[in-house]
Structure formats: C-alpha cells, structure tokens
Amino acid sequence: MTNYIVWFTFAGAVLALLFAVFTAKKVLSFSEGTDKMKKIASSIRAGANAYLKRQYTVVLVFFAAMFVILLAMAFFGLLTYFVPFAFITGGFFSALSGFIGMKIATASNARTANACREGLNRGLRVAFSAGSVMGFTVVGLGLLDISIWFFLLKNVFNLGPSEVSSAMLTFGMGASSMALFARVGGGVFTKAADVGADLVGKVEAGIPEDDPRNPAVIADNVGDNVGDVAGMGADLYESYVGSIISASALGVAAFSAKTHINDFFAMAVPMLLAAIGIICSIIGTFLVRTKENATQKDLLRSLSRGTNFSAIVIAIVAFPIVWICLGGKESIGLYFAILAGLLAGVFIGQSTEYFTSDTYKPTKHLAAKSETGSATIIIGGLGLGMLSTALPVVIVAICILIAYFASGGANDANLGLYGIALSAVGMLSTLGITLATDAYGPVADNAGGIAEMAGLEPEVRQRTDALDSLGNTTAATGKGFAIGSAALTALALMASYVNKVKEVAGAEVDVNFNLTNPTVLVGLFIGACLPFVFAALTMESVGKAAQSVVIEVRRQFREIKGLMEGKAEADYASCVDLCTKASLREMVLPTIVAIVVPVATGMVLGYHGVVGLLAGATVSGFLMAIFMSNSGGAWDNAKKYIESGVHGGKGSEQHKGAVVGDTVGDPFKDTSGPAINILIKLLSMVSIVFVGIVVAFSIF
C-alpha cells in the first residue's frame, strides 16, 4: 500500500504544479498596460534577472565545493553516497522555487497595476493569482522532490525505512543552505535599496516614495522581488520540506519497534497530509474574490475565506488519514498533535497581527511615541518586539505539551517526538494558499511603485495601496506560520539528530543531554549566541550596503544636471548593480558561520555539546525572530498610521521620527528575522550530515 501513497503524493505534487502553470497562463493573459508601464516593468525584470543569475553563480560554487566535501566523506565511509546527490537536489529545487516565484512576480506587477485601473477586484485577482503561482510552485516542487526520492530509495535501491529517512534528511541541508543564501542575499539587497532610497530620497531630498527621480527606485522594486519573493520562496520551500522529512524520520523511529504497523506508513503520513493539503488549498483559492468598492475589511475577509476553508477541511480530513495509516491505537493522539500545530500557527499569526497592526493598541501607542521624537519611538518599538515574544512562547509551549503528551510521549518518547514533528506538518499543510496570500503582497507593492512611476491616476495608487496594506496583515500571519513551524521543525530535527547519534555511535552510547552536564550547558550558550551573531552580521551587511547606496544616490543628485527637475533620467542600473554586488558579498559569511560553527562545536564538545547548541539556537532564535519581525512590523505600520493623518501626518516631525523607526525595522523584519528561521534548521541539518565526524573525532 505504501506504493499507492507514493503515487498519491506524487500526484499531489504534479497537481500543484499543473495548477501553478494554469494560473500563470491566466495571469499572463492580462495586459501590462501602457508603454511606460511596460518599460518600467521590464527594467525591474532585467534587474531581478541579472541579480538572480549572479547569485546562482556564486551559490553554484558553494554547492560544488560542498558536493566534493560530501563525496569525500562518503568515500571515507562517514556518509552514504546518496547524501551528496540528495544535497544537490534539495538546493536545486529550493533555488527553482525562488526563481519561478520571481519570474511570475516580475511578470505580474505591471499587470496588477493595469488591472487596478479597471477595478479593485480585478487587481486582487491578478495579484493573488501571482501569489498562488508562487505558493503552489513551492509546495509542488517540495512534494515532487520528496516523492521522487522516496520512490527511488525505497523501490529502486530497496533501502529499509530508517535508511530512506536518513538519506532524505540530508537533502534538507541542501534546501536550507540555498534558502539561507536566498534570504540573506535577497534581504540585504531589498533593504539596502529601500533604506538607501528612503534616507536620501524621502528624508534628505523630500521627494515622495517611488518617485522616478530617485535613482534607487528601480533597485527598490527589484529588491521586493529578489528579497520578498525569491527569498521567501526558497525559505518556505525549506520549511515545508524540512517539516515533512523530519516528521518522516521520527515516524520511523516511533514505529520501528511496533509490529502492527509498517514503518513506511508512519513515514508516509506527513507526505499524505501535505498532498491532501494541496488539494484543500487549490479549492480554497477559488473562494478568494471580492466585490467592487470593497473595504479593507472585505478584502481581508475574502482572503481569510480561502485560508480558513482550507484549514478546516484539512483539520477534518487529517483524522481518517492518520487512522487508516496508523491504526486506532496511536492515531487519535497524533491527530490531536496535528490539530494543535494547525491552531498554534493561527494563534501565533493572530498574536503577530495584534502586535503589529495599527488597528490594535500596541502599534497605536507606538505611533503616539513619535510625539517625543525618534529616540522614544525606537525604545518603544524595541520594547514592543521583546514583549511580543511572550505570547508565542506560551502558544508554542502548549502546542509542544499537547503534541507530545497526546501522542503518548509519557510512555514512549519517540511517539511524543513524532507528535511534535507532525504538529509542524499540520501547521504547514495549507502552505499552498497561505503562501499565496503572503506572496501577493510584494506584487501589489511593486504594482503601486509602477503606478506611481508611470504617472497613473491617483485612484489606481489608492487601490494598489489597499492591496498592499492588506498584504502587510497577511504577511504577519504568514510569518507566524513560518516562525512557529521553524521552532517545531527544529525540535524535531534535534530529536532526529539524537537518533542519528544512536545509529552511528551504537545503542549503548550515552544519549542523556542533562542540563547539568557542562558540555551541554556550554553548547547551550554557544547555540543561543548564534542568532545574536547572525542578526548582527546581517544587519551590519544591510547597513554597509545601504551606506553605499546612499552615497551613490547623493552623487547622482549632485552630478546629474536636471535630475531633480525631472529633465534628466537617473542612472537606475548603477544602484541595482551596487545592491547586487553588496548582497552577494555579504551573503557568504553568515552561511559559512552556520555551517562551520556546529561542526566545530561538535569536534570540541562532542555530540552532547551539539544537542545543547541546537536547543540553545532554537530557543533563542525563536525569540529573536519574533522580536525582530514584530518590532519591524510595528514600526512600519506606525509610520503608515501616522501617514494616514494622525500625530501630525505626513511630513511632520513626528512622521520623521517614525521614518527612523521604520528604517531601523527594515533589516529587522525583512533580513535578520526571517534568516534566523532558516538558521535554526540549517544548524540541525548540518549537524545531522556531519554526525559521523563528530562521533569519531571529538575531543570531549
């Protein structure tokens, strides 16, 4: 029967990809609008293509080097020969997700702007369809990769369940590495351009956002695509795949000692859930539509209708799936674990929205702090972000306890850990549609930029703004899912690491990671420090890159005669080029840190230290990611709230203070915060791949 499951999973993947192709065709059938719009869109496209091409060249060198290292390790018997190849495919599909997402996004921005000339609903349809292409490409490619490998390893190479799951875990490392490159590189690009454009254009020269006189304006729009789209695509590909393969691996561990169920069934449950989630998501997309003259609330309701429908259906369907695959004994508890994950994702999203949306108190109060200047709004935003970690911690804590104990962890720890892993899969099962609602934001943002630059009627900009502002809310929810699932998946991967240690070092090895053991404690310190270092490195990168953009924009304003009067054209390409160079230079160090530190720690402290490191990084990474995302989101929306006319409105001293807050928040929420989510999983993946070396050669 497992063969049927593989075919079903494969079919789900193909269905998702076909739906993506179908939707893409629909989007491309729309017109790009006026010649000016076409020209702008094509500049953005050219910049984004050039960036991705150069990024992938750099990444290729890294992957080639890692491939050789892994091959050498396989040669010395520290790995199987599947690992280097699995690593490559993980990276390849992750990159492909980002690439396709970016392609469709840069093809739809002008089309969305043009559709908005005809009406809000039409604009929503185009932007949301573009988001859907991205969403279903990510889940389709993810599941495709998983089902193909599963088939190959099991049916062609005839490996047993634990070997299959081990090999599959390692392609997560490829996906995570690629995701980190894409997130950090894209994040640095987009924020360097954004900060640079704002600091000189808005603050110094006093020209509006997206003004064509600003030399960094095209770079800013390119940034939305390479950061918020391509970066996010690679990132969520990694989350999706990571949650499924870690759950599969723990499923094998949980059921290998049980005779009433084939281990492969336990492995297949997460894949099956994902496949069903795709079907639910596709149906959900058809529910997203709104009437003309829709209010902000109507728009949000139409999006929620789609995501809620998908979530409710999967919540119902999950039960028979688990029941059929695993039988009655364990399935009820595991079903509750999946439900807990689904609900935890929703609640974390709501907590994010509460802390960052200007319809609630925290962001309103933050905006009020602009009355006493930029320092108080900065202090307020930092405090808000730190405080906002408490609720998600409680939510995740409850989710962990329910998932573990409902699954029967009290009697069988492996079952409990499988439950935790399944809760992450539950959280991400409807990723197809949640990612669609998330990825449509940058498309709408770009559409607004094009409307401004092409000089379209003000009501077009109003409509794109309505779509964009809604995008901020859905992005908040999306972030909730991304961060929550990252924590749960990282814990599942940590458990997989422990299993791997047992497998490599033998059953009698000491796998007690007692907190009073100093190597565990020291590992905990080092791991908890990593997100801080990582955030610092990425922020520093944005700062450096932004400073070079500032200098270039100032130079152009000074040297290009007639630019400010609109008589001469700015040299957009030089800013795009600057951002590209800077982001590629800056994305290498953080990734190397993420790979070298866990291996080096393991070589010194042994696997006890590594488990400490993984726990420390997961906990502190979870907190830092929420802190930074929410501070950044709140500053952004506090600024927008002030722009809506309160506390002095646009151009006032208060607004200037809020712009400072927003600028600080940019790298927080769009570079460092999301990159930390990837970091904590990459650390585990790297540890799992290199476990052989650590067990064989560590000092302690």
Add this chain to the structure above:
Amino acid sequence: MTNYIVWFTFAGAVLALLFAVFTAKKVLSFSEGTDKMKKIASSIRAGANAYLKRQYTVVLVFFAAMFVILLAMAFFGLLTYFVPFAFITGGFFSALSGFIGMKIATASNARTANACREGLNRGLRVAFSAGSVMGFTVVGLGLLDISIWFFLLKNVFNLGPSEVSSAMLTFGMGASSMALFARVGGGVFTKAADVGADLVGKVEAGIPEDDPRNPAVIADNVGDNVGDVAGMGADLYESYVGSIISASALGVAAFSAKTHINDFFAMAVPMLLAAIGIICSIIGTFLVRTKENATQKDLLRSLSRGTNFSAIVIAIVAFPIVWICLGGKESIGLYFAILAGLLAGVFIGQSTEYFTSDTYKPTKHLAAKSETGSATIIIGGLGLGMLSTALPVVIVAICILIAYFASGGANDANLGLYGIALSAVGMLSTLGITLATDAYGPVADNAGGIAEMAGLEPEVRQRTDALDSLGNTTAATGKGFAIGSAALTALALMASYVNKVKEVAGAEVDVNFNLTNPTVLVGLFIGACLPFVFAALTMESVGKAAQSVVIEVRRQFREIKGLMEGKAEADYASCVDLCTKASLREMVLPTIVAIVVPVATGMVLGYHGVVGLLAGATVSGFLMAIFMSNSGGAWDNAKKYIESGVHGGKGSEQHKGAVVGDTVGDPFKDTSGPAINILIKLLSMVSIVFVGIVVAFSIF
C-alpha cells in the same frame, strides 16, 4: 578549626567596614566649596533622600508580605523557620549597602568638584575614596551577614552543614529581591530624568547639559545617585553574597560523601577567599594616586595598578587557602577553577572595553555611521551589541569547562559544579576595589554637574570630565565582572536547586534534565523569554516616565517667565517628584513577574520545567545583558567621540543622530541590562525557596 575560619571571616568583614568608616571620615574632612555648590549639593541630597525613603517604604510592604507568606509556608512544613528571617536580613543588608553608598556619594560630589579646583590628583583621591566607601561597605556588610548567620546556624542552633547551607541560600532571595527593586527603581529614575532632560533641554531648547535653566537637571543628578550608586550597591551586594553562598552550598554537596575533609571546610573556602580578598583590596586602594597634569592614560594606569595588584595577590594566596582547607587531592584543580574565574572576569571586561571604548574600531565605526543619520547609527549600535555577545560567550564557555573539568567534574559532577561556583567567587573576590573604581564614576559625573551649575572655572569641568570619562572605562570593566559572575552564579544556583530537589523529593527522584524531555524544553523556552519580557517592561517604564518628564519640562519652559533668560528659577522639585513616583510605580511589576513566573512554571511543569527555565533564563539573560550594556555603552561613547570634534562635532546633524543613539542606549545600559543580571539569580533563589510547593503540588 572552622570556628577560626568564622572568626577570620567576621574579622575581614569588620575590617572592611572600619576601612569604609575611616575613608568616609577622610572624605568628609574636605570642603564642599562655595555656598552655591553647597546649595546645589544639598538639593541633590534632599532629592535622593526623599526618593530612598519612599522607595524603602514601598519595599517594606513587599518584604512584610513575603515574610508572612514564608512564615505560613514554614508553618505548613514547606520550609524551616530560619527562611523568613534569613530573607529579611538579606534584604535589609542589601538596602543598607545602597543607602550608605548613596549617602557618601551625595556627600562627596561637591567635595570632588571643589577638590578639582585645586588639582586633578586631589579630585581623583576624593572621588575614588567615595567609591571605596561604597565598595568596602558592600563587601563588609555582605561578609558580615554571611559570617553571623554561619555562626548562628552552626554554633548556636547546632545545624549540620547541609542545613546551614540551605538556610543561607534563602537569604540570597532577600538580597536579590531588594537588588531588583533598587536597580529597576533607580534605573527608571535616573534614565527618565536623563532622557527627559536631554530630549527637551539639549535637543529642543538647545541649552547645554547640566544647564541650571533645565528643570530636570537636579533630577538628573539625583538619578545618578539613586540609580548608579544605590542601585549598583544593592546589585553588587547581591552578586557578592550570591556567589559565596551558592559556592558554599555546592561545597557541602561535593564533600559530604568524602570522609577526609569536614564539609564545613568546603563551605568555608569561599568565605575565606572573600575575607582575604578584602585585605588585598584595601592594600590596593593605597596604590591609586596620580601626578598633577596626568593624562587620561596615567589616570587609567593608576586605577589599574590598584586593581591588578589586588588580583595578583589573591591569585597567589588562593592556593594555600584551598590547600589548607581541602587537602592536596582536590585542591589543585579547584585552585585552577578560581584562577579561571578571575581571568574570565578580566577578559570579559576587556571585551566590553573593546566594543564600547572610542579608542577602538567598533565605536569609531559606529560614530562614522552618524554621517548617514540616526537610523544607521541605531542599526549599527544594535548590531554591535549583538555581535559583542560572541566573545564573552566563548570566555565563559572556556571558564566553565576549565572550572568543571580541572576540579575533577568528569569523575564527580558535584566537585565540578563546586569548581564552577568557586570560579564566580574568584571573579568577585576583589570586589572591594573593583567596585570602588566603578562607583567613583557617578561621583565624578555629579561633580561635573555641580561645577557646571555653580559656574566654576572651565578647567574644573575639564578635570571632572577627565575623571568621568575614565569612569566609563572602569564601569565597562565592572560590568564585565557583574555579568560574568551573574552567569556563573546562576549556574551554581541551578545546581543547588537540583540538590534541593533531591533533598526534598528523596534520593530516588528523577533528576535527569534531558533536553529531549518536553517539560525541560518548554521550561527552556519560558526561561529564555523572561529576559526579553523583562527588558521590555523596564524599557517601557523608562519610556513612560521619561515622557512625563518631557511634558513637565516643556510646561516649565512655557509657563515660567524668564526661565530661559536665567531670571527665574526652575521648579526642580516637581521633576524629582515625578521621577520618584514613576519609578516606584514601575519597579513593582517586574519584580512580581520574577517571583511569580518560576513558581507558576514549577506548579505546572514540575521541577524539570523549572530547571529548563533556569537554564534558559541564564543563557538568554547573559546574552541580553551583554547586548544591551554594550550597545548602550558604544552609543554613549560614540556621542562623546563626536563631541570631541570629529564627524561634525557638537551641534552638527551627525551629533543629533548620535544623541538619538545615546538616548536609546540609556535604558539599555543603565536599566534593563543590569536588572537582567539580578533577574537570573533571583529566579533561582525563588525556585530554591519554593521547591517544597513545586515538588508537592505540580501537575506534570
């Protein structure tokens, strides 16, 4: 022989207090200068006295309530009857340390300013003597409390070693609670006044710092005393006492199974080290003097001469002490643990100095970021602080490993944990003199304020500025010791908690705190979250209080006719009163959080969850404390560096950006950061005191 040790320790305590009295008399023999200076000094004194009086009234209510709760718990057999009384004395002596420190500081500020009229060396002597009074009062009272209780419990009540150490641990909770009140209350006061004075005075009205026309100027100077002096006194009293009693408790655990040594000796080693440290520190103070026309470097060298001498002597003398008390077998390893702690303190201090002093690259680069505005300097400072966590983590990690394994932890975990605890004692053994060099900073700062307000000659202000700027460097070193010792002490207390659990719940209880246990993990999440929440609460408090000061100062500028022209006097008292009210209101919630959360977590998750919580809080608290202290310190010094004439100098746009950074850094480095140090120890103390309830009634 233990009786001799008690007497020796007692004698050391008395010697410290006598030296403090002797030094205080010397300070008071100097003149306070002109009538104007006397008047200003007396306003500051009055404000500080009024604040402390009201603070202690609030604190009294808390202590009375806790006393009743503890008494009730003793009645139900959950504690011994010693606990409530020990709790009270811990709080009392901590408060007394702060009180005496504040008294001498407010008595020496005008005297230092007046001495600076005669010369730099004379100014240094007065300010440093004032710092010494504080330093030796803290260590004297700390050791007095310890030796009296030790004597009472052992010789009067005839308790065994483990009962003595248990009872003594609990007076740490009194000291920590008091310290938290003092740090948070004082920190909110000082930063609300500082931020309020700067934002309206310097930024809006454009008048210089410490200008008598600024209505918040007296409050600002009062703040230095109640925050940086009284707060720090209570804080370091707690650190000192906490490190000694946790080491004593672990000493008993380590040697209770060994027959060749009386357990009381293992308990006495930390006390003896502290007593010898006092003698070394007293000798060290006599080496602090400088020539006239001394440069900044000479000043620093003269201070370093004193602290280095003391540290070297204690490093040598520690060996025979350990040898005599514990015999040859274990003593060599434990001696290395002490040395490791001593060195780790020095290295963390140097790392702090590297990241925050404007003689090194990081702060210079930070200052350069002012060229592109306040947003980039904020991003840069946050990044700098986060990055600066890496080196201290490595230092503490190495210290933990050396302390544990050199002491023989590989064969006997209790010995290793005792080693970790002793390394904290080693780090703090010369606290008498390091605190003196730390506490003299605010005195010099105040002296500068008085010189300005009293209109003394410019060279006086130059001299006080030289002293003050040096104070920033020594404060950085002091912070290194405070943070490093807090982490090590917190780990020692966590180990003591585990021992307590065994004692209360019986020997067969499961004391395995495996990281794959979900209750441990959930505890880890909650614990790691606490420093974030705590930082948020304290920053929010400063923000709120500062905003009320801003409004009041603006009101006075508007309503008091002739104030700006210097014809009318500002209403200083109203600002002092505002700050007092605000800080007392704000200090309650954080303390309650720190007490309620570990107990509530224990009631739900059991003691496994509590150990997770303590580990999480220690690790994340260590990182947050360093991050916030160093970001704040670097912003402060970047601003001063710009004021020295680079990047546009005082009054330039760059300077304004740097002032924003400094303002954000104020609550970072002087309120939230230091309070976190106390928090992580208080959490352990609370857990230890309430262990009976948790073991008896927890859900999991």
